[in-house]
Amino acid sequence: MANEAAPPDFTPTEKTRVKRLHERGHYDRETVYAILDAGFICHVGYIIDDQPFVTPTSYWREGDRVYWHGSSASRMLRTISKGIKVCLTATHVDGLVLARSGFHSSINYRAVMAFGEAEVITDERHKEQALKAFVEHVTPGRWAMLRPVTSQELKGTTVLSMQLDEVSAKVRTGPPKDDDEDYALPIWAGVLPLKVSSGPPEPDPRLTVTVPIPEHARKFALER
């Protein structure tokens, strides 16, 4: 990751200041980057003709920028490349918070909301570097194993990028917070932790060669 040390932490704005349960808000780059780096699917919001759209897409971070990609043909990318505003939200669900009342039941989560204008990466070398960064983020060591990317494929892939300027994180952790008088009730309370886990790799039925299953496919571990 390039140049991690430089930018200062985020300044809350009218858009990013966490208003509800403001103690859950975080504006430091360490927290924001750790949440972004722990995932690879975000939801990008954008507007076409006064209509909001929310599209799930893969993303990755390099330094103080976030990148995402897809085909040049998609509705989102055609629109974003004209320079409209986006909101990119990445969320991890960490657990069900089972309180003694429905009202205080909650969810443990980590989420980042990033606001900005997307830029299209047009330089082929930059685009290739960005795609490599994504592959290496999700499956370390895989880029060098792959059939090299062609110029035609790079042309057919749109990579978007946005500077991380107006950003906040929201995090809930820990046990339920019940009403004082409810703690005496005979109701089980606690947290049911949830996480994304990987199952055994499923070899392509069309594998024609005997190659060992690479380490990154034997175990998925983004949070390393």
Add this chain to the structure above:
Amino acid sequence: MANEAAPPDFTPTEKTRVKRLHERGHYDRETVYAILDAGFICHVGYIIDDQPFVTPTSYWREGDRVYWHGSSASRMLRTISKGIKVCLTATHVDGLVLARSGFHSSINYRAVMAFGEAEVITDERHKEQALKAFVEHVTPGRWAMLRPVTSQELKGTTVLSMQLDEVSAKVRTGPPKDDDEDYALPIWAGVLPLKVSSGPPEPDPRLTVTVPIPEHARKFALER
């Protein structure tokens, strides 16, 4: 779930027709409802002052409506209750599709995008029924165990609802689809399945009573 049989399948519109990789698009209620019912966190997109916002929130489905909730104080809910348009997207990540090239590497996923205008549920009984449906969806049997909801709590909870009219699902399953000439390459290819799984329940340190851990907390299983 009320009245599941009645409404016809969705008609693709300019907004919902899946254009890129259109074979992944689905417009039947069975597929859409199964995807919605398999989760409980969605991303809701909305517009404030020409700026898109994407907020993660819990949701649930009853019949041909989707519901979501949060505090009346939040930015999203204050705005949505004025009746602006939303896009609600629910996504499940099912696996990394590891192809022989970066270009054909992909992600197995199920996603639903639903467009419409949100309505605020104001009737207290309807609101209570909706919250009960959420609790029972995520943790079957828990509602009856909880300290009953108070009128004050119902007033402090905003429940939103939207009819499922303009909706599409997008689904990718199965192994990579590589270029014909790449199948002979000595590169491991296949799918690394991913899913949300639960760990051992973490009892609240402030539990003062000896109560058995309920079934719904011993094992999380939305896809039942």
